Structure formats: structure tokens, C-alpha cells
Amino acid sequence: MNIKIVYQGNSAEIVEKKSRFIADIFSVSSEEEALQILEKVKKKYWDARHHCWAYAIGDEQVQERCSDDGEPSGTAGKPILEVIRGNEIHNVLIVVTRYFGGTLLGTGGLVRAYTQAAQEGIAVSTIVTKTQGYKVKIQTDYTTLGKIQYLLGQKGIQIIDSVYQDNVEIFVYISKEEETVLQHDITEVTNGQTVAERIEECSFANVEGQVIQFDN
The missing domain is CATH 3.30.70.240 (Alpha-Beta Plaits)
Known part of the structure; x- marks a missing residue:
């Protein structure tokens, strides 16, 4: 069986109407590890408004979860999860931190921004086939x-x-x-x-x- 995993995670940032979206990519092996990393990210960016995330854990029976963390329902966590699914990556956590820039983006703008940030994070990470x-x-x-x-x-x-x-x-x-x-x-x-x-x-x-x- 071949699966795609994160060999080395990285970070990427995009700016949309002065809002900063920072994506951090991590390799994780359990929900406990994912939640521990999430808490570290929240402490690192303690002054940010939102820490939206998604993970997919498991080689065969994949466990998935995501969170909008205060953003309008379905505009952050699910788009991040869809990026994970689209890239077919296993055992991965993506956290996208948002610093609000003062301008509302609307639901479509948020979906695009969180999607792009997650994609950029994966693009600068080392993804391999195990x-x-x-x-x-x-x-x-x-x-x-x-x-x-x-x-x-x-x-x-x-x-x-x-x-x-x-x-x-x-x-x-x-x-x-x-x-x-x-x-x-x-x-x-x-x-x-x-x-x-x-x-x-x-x-x-x-x-x-x-x-x-x-x-x-």
C-alpha cells in the first residue's frame, strides 16, 4: 500500500484584503498529537483572531476532523480538509491562522483564502509517498x-x-x-x-x- 505523507512540514502566508492567513503543516500520528500541536500554534500566534484547522489521521480507516474556530460555518475548516483530501495526504494536520485586516471577505472570499493558504503550505512542504x-x-x-x-x-x-x-x-x-x-x-x-x-x-x-x- 502506498500513501502520501508529510515528510517535512512548513509554513506559508498569504494576504487577502489586509488579512493575513498563515498555514502551518504538520505530520501527526494521532488525534492527541494533533490537538497538542494545535495548542502550541495558538500560543505562538496568541494575538490572532482565528486558528482554523483540519486533520486526516490513519493509513486505511482515516479519521477526519475540522474546525472553523469562529469563522462562518463551512468557510474555513472544511475548505482546509478538502485540500487535504484533494492532495490525498494521510496523517496530516493543517492549521491556518488568520489575523483580521479590518475588511470583511464574505463567505466566498474566506473559502478561497483558507483554501489558497492551505495549498501554499503544502506546496512548500515535503510530501512523499510511503x-x-x-x-x-x-x-x-x-x-x-x-x-x-x-x-x-x-x-x-x-x-x-x-x-x-x-x-x-x-x-x-x-x-x-x-x-x-x-x-x-x-x-x-x-x-x-x-x-x-x-x-x-x-x-x-x-x-x-x-x-x-x-x-x-
Whole structure:
């Protein structure tokens, strides 16, 4: 299973008719954590009029909540939540803080402003696709090494480590869906001389060209 998550959250600000909308993006794993972060944001921007927010927590059974925090019903929390849904991001909290600029924006203006602020916050954050799969060791000899490297390159599988001794040990991450196919292809190109061995089940993601493993 692949899900999009926040690897590194960030902040963005827009100004609409002198009102400032500051979006803060966070990775969260529980409602308790989300509410704790929300309280910190409120303390940081203690003099702001509104702290509107939405979150989506869970990989499969996603739990969603949102709040307009005093804005007209449906003009803040729901638009933020719709941005989360539209980007298909999991385990995320978005808080949009508003400093009132003295001019009423109307319901349509508020929806557009909160939507834009949330979108800008996501745009400046690092969003990655987390994949459930395995860390795999491929042990081969030097005569078939080139074939293995070519096969992995064709599949877009990045080699994360190599150990050169009497034989060569290559380590890669592979999704659960792709593992069986990889096993078959390696056996085929090496005439059964090489197999891929599971080291551990894990989740991983490509972050700016580097594959990283997550704890869960």
C-alpha cells in the first residue's frame, strides 16, 4: 500500500484584503498529537483572531476532523480538509491562522483564502509517498552483477548499499506488490543462480532522490 505523507512540514502566508492567513503543516500520528500541536500554534500566534484547522489521521480507516474556530460555518475548516483530501495526504494536520485586516471577505472570499493558504503550505512542504514493502538482499557473483544492476535500473529500483567480498551483496527496498515479480526476473536473468532474500518488512519513501526507511 502506498500513501502520501508529510515528510517535512512548513509554513506559508498569504494576504487577502489586509488579512493575513498563515498555514502551518504538520505530520501527526494521532488525534492527541494533533490537538497538542494545535495548542502550541495558538500560543505562538496568541494575538490572532482565528486558528482554523483540519486533520486526516490513519493509513486505511482515516479519521477526519475540522474546525472553523469562529469563522462562518463551512468557510474555513472544511475548505482546509478538502485540500487535504484533494492532495490525498494521510496523517496530516493543517492549521491556518488568520489575523483580521479590518475588511470583511464574505463567505466566498474566506473559502478561497483558507483554501489558497492551505495549498501554499503544502506546496512548500515535503510530501512523499510511503510504500509498504521489504528490505531485500540480493547475493550474486561478479559474473552476474552487471545483469542484476541493469535489471534494477530498468525497474527504477535504487541500490541502497553494496558489500563486495567473495560475492556481492546488494540491498534494495521493494514494494510488496513488486517483490514476487523481482524474484522471478532475478531468477530468470541469472539462470537460477541468484535469489532475492527478505531482510525485514518495512516502509520506505524516496525523499529528493534518496530512499529512506521509516520506523513503522
